[in-house]
Amino acid sequence: MGDRDTDLFGNNLTYDDIKAATERTAGRIRPVTVAPGAQDTLRAGSEEPYELWYALEFMQHTGSFKARGAQNFIQAHREAGTLPDAGVTIASGGNAGLACAWAAQQQGVRATVFLPSVAPAVKVAKLRGYGADVRLVGAEYAEALEACEEFAASSGALAGHAYDHPLIAAGAGTLLEEIHARIPGLDTVVVSVGGGGLFAGVATAARHHGIRTVAVEPENCRALNAALDAGGPVDVTVDSVAVDSLGARRATALALHAAHENDVHSVLVPDGEIVRARQALWDHRRVAVEHAAATALTALTAPGGYRPRGGERIAVVLCGANTDPSDLVHPATDQD
Numbered sequence: 001m002g003d004r005d006t007d008l009f010g011n012n013l014t015y016d017d018i019k020a021a022t023e024r025t026a027g028r029i030r031p032v033t034v035a036p037g038a039q040d041t042l043r044a045g046s047e048e049p050y051e052l053w054y055a056l057e058f059m060q061h062t063g064s065f066k067a068r069g070a071q072n073f074i075q076a077h078r079e080a081g082t083l084p085d086a087g088v089t090i091a092s093g094g095n096a097g098l099a100c101a102w103a104a105q106q107q108g109v110r111a112t113v114f115l116p117s118v119a120p121a122v123k124v125a126k127l128r129g130y131g132a133d134v135r136l137v138g139a140e141y142a143e144a145l146e147a148c149e150e151f152a153a154s155s156g157a158l159a160g161h162a163y164d165h166p167l168i169a170a171g172a173g174t175l176l177e178e179i180h181a182r183i184p185g186l187d188t189v190v191v192s193v194g195g196g197g198l199f200a201g202v203a204t205a206a207r208h209h210g211i212r213t214v215a216v217e218p219e220n221c222r223a224l225n226a227a228l229d230a231g232g233p234v235d236v237t238v239d240s241v242a243v244d245s246l247g248a249r250r251a252t253a254l255a256l257h258a259a260h261e262n263d264v265h266s267v268l269v270p271d272g273e274i275v276r277a278r279q280a281l282w283d284h285r286r287v288a289v290e291h292a293a294a295t296a297l298t299a300l301t302a303p304g305g306y307r308p309r310g311g312e313r314i315a316v317v318l319c320g321a322n323t324d325p326s327d328l329v330h331p332a333t334d335q336d
Contacts (some may be wrong), residue, residue: 003041005112012256013166013200015208018173023070024079025174028071028106030060032178034315036312038284048310048318052300053186055179055317058289058327062126065175065198066099068164072171073160074103086157087111090140091148094123094244095320096162101132109241114148118139120244129174140238163197163249165253173201179315180209188212190306192295193224195248196255198319201259214306216264216272218242223251225266228259241271245292269295273302278327281318288325293318 004299037052061067077083087110089098104111112133115124119136127134137147141162152159161168175198180186189206193199193215203213217225219241227233233256240249259266278294281287296316299306308314321324 007269010044013173013204013258014167015169015204016178017166018201018205018295021068021167021170022174022177024075025068025071028075028216029068030176032057032175032182033059034179034182037316040148048308050308050310050312050314053176053183053313053315055315056294057175057317057319058287062095062098062102063322064095064099064290065172066095066315066320067102069165069168069171069173069197070099070103071106072174073100073108073165073167074107076167078107078118078159082107082158083107084156085159086155088160089113089148089152089155089157089160090160091115091145092162094119094127095322097132097134098123098130098248098322099124099132100160101127102107104331105130109257110157112151112155114144114151116144118244120322126151128321140249141247163195163248164254165197166254169197169201169204171182171201172198173205175317176202176205176209176211179317180205180211182209183313183315184314185313186211187312188214188308188314189297190214190216190299190314191318192242192246192292192319193217193255194221194246194253194292196224196251196258198317199224200252200254200258202317203262203264207262212265213262214267214299215259216267216269216296216306218246218266218295219270221246221248222268223248224255224259225268227251227256232256240291241274242295243289245290248293267299267306269302269305273298277301282328287318288321288323288328289318290320290323293320
């Protein structure tokens with residue numbers, strides 16, 4: 001986060017930030033839809049019955065929760081009079097870039113988006129559809145981020161971040177506010193974690209409402225889990241079927257602080273189980289989501305994952321749908 005952002009908006013995340021983001025983005029994002037889940041569709045799970053809900057955030061503008069943070073970021077800078085003529089720029093695995101480009105288009109602001117070359121073609125095409133200047137750099141998010149930072153320094157563009165910014169995280173936290181309003185008595189929210197923007201926002205809001213947060217990561221994209229083990233952010237290798245969305249090398253200080261503040265339950269899941277959970281959503285719900293979204297559900301389906309207590313009321317965040325559905329198996333018969 002640049003010095004001008006620190007001066008204007010601070011460098012911590014509070015519940016007041018999330019309330020401000022809720023007011024700032026009202027009418028500019030799609031309110032989340034929630035739907036009841038069925039435990040009998042889960043391959044594994046608690047031995048005791050619990051209440052399962054899905055938060056269908058993949059129906060959000062641009063196909064992911066990232067639209068919330070992008071709208072909050074641009075709106076806050078517009079209110080402060082700090083949007084430069086050079087526009088905004090961001091590095092992204094895809095979804096944050098889509099959200100930034102969409103929000104910028106809504107505000108008539110120029111957007112330059114840097115992506116790693118492994119970004120799915122469907123995301124690149126959508127970005128260009130929003131009028132963004134798309135630049136593919138390197139094989140990992142960190143390389144795209146370095147190029148983005150160099151561009152911001154030379155052009156004067158306002159640099160956003162895919163997840164490491166209080167305004168971005170606060171925008172993401174508005175999702176939990178809506179889930180809480182729609183599911184009275186919610187005990188637990190389950191969310192996938194990459195760099196930690198969605199997690200930090202959701203966990204901060206969840207703590208205010210007395211809701212437990214379960215943070216779910218692929219075994220080989222475990223930035224938050226490794227930071228909790230090490231006592232601080234550390235670099236990790238990134239190698240997962242969900243790497244395009246969850247492939248951050250390290251968790252943010254915001255995410256780690258939220259994890260410590262909220263006594264978060266950290267869960268690691270294998271890629272094979274992520275693939276199975278994603279397929280199950282298609283088989284039983286005809287919902288095609290990203291592997292990153294299925295990662296959250298995998299906490300309830302994978303051996304050794306999160307095991308709910310009897311009667312626990314749980315919401316699983318299905319965070320994005322910008323995926324190529326061609327690898328989903330089409331069963332011969334409907335399994336509903």
